[in-house]
Amino acid sequence: MDGLVSIHRGIGEGLFVVYVLAMIVAIIYSRRESKPPAWLFGIAHGLLALQVLFGLTLLAFDGLAGVPWYHPVLGLITLAALGLAPLFQTRFLPGIDSAVLFALVAVLALATQFAARLG
Numbered sequence: 551m552d553g554l555v556s557i558h559r560g561i562g563e564g565l566f567v568v569y570v571l572a573m574i575v576a577i578i579y580s581r582r583e584s585k586p587p588a589w590l591f592g593i594a595h596g597l598l599a600l601q602v603l604f605g606l607t608l609l610a611f612d613g614l615a616g617v618p619w620y621h622p623v624l625g626l627i628t629l630a631a632l633g634l635a636p637l638f639q640t641r642f643l644p645g646i647d648s649a650v651l652f653a654l655v656a657v658l659a660l661a662t663q664f665a666a667r668l669g
Contacts, residue, residue: 558604568594569656573649580645602629617669628658
């Protein structure tokens, strides 16, 4: 179980950086008036999905294990924020919609990390 905790912590610490980099790439692509590459979405969202899966597994076996109750809630909100993509597509220019979404997820990932450290 300690290995899973380490993997969960490592991915969590990297998610902020991954989404900030994805946001920068999305901004660059928007200036070229094109969409960011699909593989970028796949990597970023895949890591987030793994993070949530590992977190739910840890929650099922260890309970909160020293983290405050809002840490897993923030993690699930981070995942749910991806559901805002269609709304952002109608409100923002192509590329900028992705940048705004990635920025939101990066901030939520950072908040989730801080919540874990408070525990």
